[in-house]
Amino acid sequence: MFTKKVFISSLSIMFALSGISVVQAQNTGEQKTNSDISELLTLDENNSEFLKTLMKDGYAELGRYKVEKIKDNVYHWDEGTKKLPGGATDENGAMNNPSSMYFVLSEDGVVLVDLGNGSQNEEDIQNAKTIVESMTGDKHLSIIITHSHGDHTGFGRSKEVFSNVTVDNVYVSDADYDVAFEAISQFDGKITKVHSGETVDIYGAPYEFNVVNAHTEGSLMITDETHEALFTGDTFGSGFIWALFETNGGNPLAALDKGCSLARKILNNNPSLSILAGHRWQQFWEDNAQRPNEMSIQYFNDMAQVISGLLDGTTISNSYTAASWAPDAVELSSNGAKAKIDTLPKYIEAYKKAVNQMQEAYVYSGSDQLSIESANAAAAPTFVVYPDGNMSDEEAEKYIEASGIKEIVNRSASKVYVARPANGVEFTSDDVQGFEAIVGKIGVSSNFKLIGIGNGATFINQNLASYMNFVSGLALVNPEKGMDVNVSVPTYLVTDNDEIVNTYVKANSATKTEDGYYVNPESHYEVVAVNKDTGLDAVSATKDAWEKVLKKFGRIGNYSDVYKETATWYSRPLISGNKEADQARKYQYFDSVDAIDNIDRYVNTQDLDNDGIDSLWYEYIPEQSKDAKEGSVPAVVLFHGNTNDPRTQYDTSGWAQIASEEGVILICPEWQGHTYQGYTYDPMTDDLNATADSDVITMLKLTEEKYPQIDQSRVYISGLSAGSMNTTNAGLSDSKYFAAAAGHSGPFGASELNKKAVAENKDKYDMPIIYFTGDGDEYCKGAFDTTESNGGLQVAQLYQELNDMEVTQLEDVLEADAYLYGVPWTKRYTIEPTAENIAKIDVGAMENAKGIEISMARIYGWGHWNYTPDAKLMWEFMSKYARDVNTGETIRLDKQTPETPTNPDQKPSDSNEPTKTPAKNDTVTSTTTNVKTGDSTQVMPLAVFACLSALAFILVVKKSKKNN
Ligand SMILES: [Ca+2]
Structure with a gap:
């Protein structure tokens, strides 16, 4: 009964996340006889x-x-x-x-x-x-x-x-x-x-x-x-x-x-x-x-x-x-x-054109151009432009082409809306309604850019200040004086009016760092860039705005203190209709992948199981790791959420920044199968990796072969939602390939296959794992309790058994621990919000005699989606671990007594050894990169990583020698 319940709830999660409403005919079990209806x-x-x-x-x-x-x-x-x-x-x-x-x-x-x-x-x-x-x-x-x-x-x-x-x-x-x-x-x-x-x-x-x-x-x-x-x-x-x-x-x-x-x-x-x-x-x-x-x-x-x-x-x-x-x-x-x-093709075109058509704006859509080559998926920038008064469709077309917006929209499979004034001449306060109509078509996970030129800029400045909390980039070209702005918004201004500049500088708590550039010292997201050349034309100003501000950040609204019922799902509209809630809702900034320039992406299609159908995956190779020494670079496999795009975890999880800074290789499989431009890629697993050696492992082995710089003792897994389920499952069934795991917006509970995998692997392997879950998450918030059906407790029990820890029994569960799944964590701590991170996080952890941890975190007010600051926390957790590729033993890197190898340059005699050289290449480079960004606060923890990473190699090499 218990198992069945969990199984059913997993299924409903799968369907719920798919975005497709699964409607089942209601069978009341009571068949109407026809005599009730007609003889x-x-x-x-x-x-x-x-x-x-x-x-x-x-x-x-x-x-x-x-x-x-x-x-x-x-x-x-x-x-x-x-x-x-x-x-x-x-x-x-x-x-x-x-x-x-x-x-x-x-x-x-x-x-x-x-x-x-x-x-x-x-x-x-x-x-x-x-x-x-x-x-x-x-x-x-x-x-x-x-x-x-x-x-x-x-x-x-x-x-x-x-x-x-x-x-x-x-x-x-x-x-x-x-x-x-x-x-x-x-x-x-x-x-x-x-x-x-x-x-x-x-x-x-x-x-x-x-x-x-x-x-x-x-x-x-x-x-x-x-x-x-x-x-x-x-x-x-x-x-x-x-x-x-x-x-x-x-x-x-x-x-x-x-x-x-x-x-x-x-x-x-x-x-x-x-x-x-x-x-x-x-x-x-x-x-x-x-x-x-x-x-x-x-x-x-x-x-x-x-x-x-x-x-x-x-x-x-x-x-x-x-x-x-x-x-x-x-x-x-x-x-x-x-x-x-x-x-007929002409009817398809007519349909697409009509869907995009709206009275309030000229719409250009690139969304049907989503292909495996598109630049990004879930965090693609969407533009709303208020031109200098009425613009004909031909002029709008010309502007988006010349300004580069069309190219961005095409490569990102997103949209641009060029607003039309209600009176047909210029924008007035009557156009606020039109703004809401346009925004009503855009989901929260979009990366929303608002651009105003001349009369359009004045309209925004004078009427839309209360909507700024979901704008991830604002550009105003020659606006007239407007309202006070009370929330931060990354802003680009063309103006010589200091009063207008000061309004936005104040809204962002920014201070001047160089001429025409202001940043909040506590938040690199809160910036104002000013161009005093008021003669700049709309096209040049748009290009400049993209480079200086617009391409840098995204902003996802998944948090609400006052309106928790809408904080549960990322695809709800930007404007919920509840004015108070819409204005109070907090939005989390993230670094947009559009601004990352040191990672090369490779799109791979290959038939992994010889059934004639290609599978699809993406590799993200940071500059630092490109020519790194053999066995020196850690890699993370990122599993996307149900029916999401494989690029989504790169775009929205915060892992892109980790990779850019640390030189970590990211591998993003289309594990589920997905159709792009008519081709449906082969799923890599039928059961979310609950059984061992799926095509995900075939893909991983191919990737390791292709990139010998990957350190096979430091390959990690992470994923969102259904990807979190894959992470839970692969952590148990494929333990030997991965050093540590991290799930987001899960744990969802234990299956019979999970229990079987634990029984098979518990005497051979351990697996450190951490989870981050919002308590506003409509699929997971019910799990913060003390019942046996709570998904967190069930998953904790699986990993306790795998890791040879005392397994929590239901009678040991205390009501006071309900806030963290009722698990009697031996270590607890709280992460307070900062200027950059909006949520408070409570964390519970426990570890076994060998220092292998299970940890689960609760993000207050957060819904069912990536919370980007977690990627760093995941990396801090996972990078403490390596797995001895020969013995399968988990190594706690930060708890090892530093030992100096007798000859660090000596290569192991067996040339088949995957970890050959105690290289420091990747981490050293990443420290350099970080200094280059000018963010000095990052250097310290990175230096620590560098030491830890070096230690990992020393240790692995030593272990290998012992075994030879
Ligand atoms: Ca295949």
Whole structure:
């Protein structure tokens, strides 16, 4: 029971983090009987042999046709049989594409949904006539046409089929009437045009008609709650939709997207509705690898995913050849999604353009250009520009091109918004609303830059001061005097007005360090750069602002003292709508990777397991480590969060700075598989590294071979959220490859595989591990308690057992320790906030006889995301450890008595030894680098690292010798 609970909660975390809402139909367990809804009706068996069979078996064939019972009072008429089903080829070699029609029986009459392909063949017509007459009996018939296409109106051309039944009404959408009329003209005078949103009572049952104009202009989705049916015709297809026609003003995909939302809403309200589509054979077709089977709400979720993926490049596009009249057609699909969309490139472009379009701004988006070569992912800079009064789209286009913004946006797969004044002339206080509309489209994890020029700068200066707390870089070119600014904001100014300069200098608690440059002595993030050349043009000023301020910092809002419920998730909008909370919320600065210039990135794709599919990973090689001596450079494998990008941990975790300063090599695997520009990379693990030797290890070994400077005794692992789960798991299952581990926004608890790995490895290896978790984290905050289901306690128990420590029993847990998972830590300390770090952190730790620690930290007010100052704390923890690559023993570097090697330059005799030279190259260089940055406070701890690192080599070399 206990294990199951944890398993389920892990799963829900996985889904919750995926950003895709997983909607499950609610099964109340209580099946409604049809007598509750409408009486179960029987057909008169004596009418025909066909009907006798249908009543007996729920299935009957007649010539080329079959009829089957779907549910009480609902029958499916298919233009295919068992012998010649959909997708099979007939005697002429043509593929059978039968349409589906449905009979709905009511006390007062029968509804027939659609009229199929029809037939010219006399035998077929007689059989169709028998079916219609049998199903209608002595009642009247009404017909609903889902859409105008010939394969759904065909029998309308046969008067014979309906010659003996009374047809009351034929319903067709207003928009499809003209095209459909020719086929159904025999019913002229009985045709009722329906409109979207209209509900019509047919034989005592309400039918709600909704138009989704993606397949035809008037394609219907019809809700019949009485008979628990949702008739969709080809409105959403039956596994794939043909959105190949000029509907919705040339934007069928927008209509489809809207229709999917409506369908989901309808199905959420009525989970018992069966989706009865226009070609049922397609959803059961054996040759269709992604058969949706009985379609459910998931089909619409999947279709929505295919559409939304067009905006971030995760949708797969292949050429589509089934429609010979549309040679440039493409088929859109998405990893794991069952629904496909066949459409034309011009409709994709129209959709993307319309999504980005807004009245308040000209929008240029590079987000669909996200590829494995893009510069960054989660922390990509997004720009909002207020120009000097109204700017035409052509002028805006020209400005972003010339200023370099377009290039940055393209390489970062982000966006730029050039605002338009509400009055069409210049910006006034009326444009604050427009600012909120623009910002409402931008998520917190974005790296938000605000630029104002002339009138635009004045508008910002006079109206937006209270929004500065989420701006990571502000540039004002020739603003007029404005409001007081009460929060810090990294600022670039073109002005000769000292009063304006002083406002921002004061807001940043900055002091002058050189002419035109001010910095807060306690925070390198809080800067003001001033250019007094007021004649500078907008393009040159923008370029200068990027170099001097804008590229340097990001700012993530994940912290709130006053509004904890919104402090839990990074993707919530910058403006929550609660003014007090929005202005009080704290935002954490981080160093933007755009300003790092001493790290080379390598993108790797390789098939690691010989299944024909490449895996993807990134290597980040700092300058200091490039030509470093063999076995001298530590490396850290960074696991991203669920469905995140492999670059995210480099961009947003703070590890980029550690690498830049310390010369550590970073390896960022796409462990989960992810689609970029249509190619889906192979996941490196199926179980988040809970079992040993996944493709992550294959990748690591390849990387170690490629970079002999990597010190294999100092390879570490770290990760965020689902990446934290990978870290927990690999720390137990792959202990021998890693010297220490650090998780962020986890621990999540113990699995059976974890316990198995502990049992296998506890006599062989130890593993030091540390976790950092926010107590505003919606997935983890509940774990700060003293129950056995608390994820921290469970993970502590795993690592206590692995590390040969006393395992905490539930009865030993004290209520007073709930703030740190109830674990009886033997060492506790608190890290207070500083000008650079906004959060207080409580840390608990315990260590075994050999000095191997388990540690867990609580970040007050922080949500579910990286907190960048932690990277340094993780590194301080992890770099204390090395693992003897021969014995597997963990070495506590800082607790060793310094020993002078007899001959430090002597190489071990065995040339296969991975650690050959007691090199100090990396750490010495990093000290130099640090001095270069002018940050003198960094030099001391680095010097200590240098000593420690040197010690590590001495120790490893000694150990190796002993073993030889
Ligand atoms: Ca592969």
